[in-house]
Amino acid sequence: MAAGGVSRPTLLLVHGAWHGSWCWDRLRAVLDADGWTTRSVDLPSAGQEAGVRDDARAVLDELARIDGPAVVVAHSYGGIPVSEAVAEADNVSHLVYLTAYQLDVGESLLGYHGAPVPPEPHGFQAVPDEPAPMFYGDVPGAEAEEAAQRLVPQSTRSFSDTLTQAGWHTVPSTYIVCENDQALPPQNQETLAARAGAVHRIASHHSPFLSMPEELAALLAKIALGSAG
Template identity: 70%
Template sequence: MTVKNVQPNRPTLLLVHGAWHGSWCWDPLRAALDADSWTTRVLDLPSAGDESAGIHEDTQVVLRELSAIEGPVVVVAHSYGGVPVTQAVAQAPNVVHVVYLAAYQLEVGESLLGFHGAAVAAEPRGVTPPLGDPVRALYGDVPQVFAEAAAARLVPQSVKSFSEPVTRAGWHTVPSTYVVCELDQAVPSASQEDMASRADAVHRLPSHHSPFLSMPVECATLLTKIALEATS
């Protein structure tokens, strides 16, 4: 957990990373938010690097972080991070809004693999490495030097986290916004549009999968707009 800035009457932004990543991926976005005096918090999901951890372990980490925050929280989930966030916000009374940033806004009974129609093992084990060409798939619009540096920090993701189904869907009771990344090569925009139909509002960015790295200022502007509207 790390914290930046304190601004009265604004919600805290809790940023939850996706598969293979860590809290480090939010640094450029946090710098943009910090410049506008927003309070941000980040965490590291155990499923990134630990094959024994799945969505339930990740959910507990999100819940612990939420319980340590005073006042209203807007949770921003990226990609796989939407799965444990969906579970956690159903149990966190201080969450006032959820933002799904090219993230998995799943229904009860769905898993990440199942959403895409892939086979799910009864007892998933092991890890899955980052996508074959992460620079292209995850960072297509990030400057090459920064994309390669980010790709070098990726870690294997537990198969368990991709396979376990959601048992609670907090977006049924907590307002949500979906941000579609229109040029995404990792989560197809058509899949994002399907999940976006479950949200209360939809925005779009002309970005690939990681706008927090490719367009952090634009991403910060959109997220703060959503957060202010959620608490006005």
């Protein structure tokens, strides 16, 4: 229970491309210490030839295990399957897009960036060259390299699949712009954030759950308590 007797929602944390649920561990430790219940999910498209619908099913399966309301926090690519999944969920009180793709129906990651979409996508997108500065520019060197070593190839289909539904049209949403991001440029984030109901900004690179977990936890708590009020 939060102050004033307001029930706290469960926070479901959904990772981005090439990553896994491990990336949330530091943030979860901070949130858990503050009395929050958190859950995370491993998206099959990281390491398997799976698409957006497969990832959305994994999110829905995890949501079904949560009693009571949930706030879903999506990072980067994770915003795409989350938008797809939440349109079918009945226990999500709020969506948080953390430097994430808040796409609309008919859009794909590749299409959003104006890249050609292969008609029959197969195989994987390799881990980017020099991922540490791209994803973890403000994470201490040794920790950034350790995280980079855990990245896995990402299914090409997940970048090509288009959304068939977008839950943010019916579920309130907040966008968190990471102002120093080297992976999803801030100007792209600002365009996507225009679709959200509220916008916050933090002075981080792409992975604030590793570089500034305390600050991110405080902001997520503020957003989540607002959704429960």
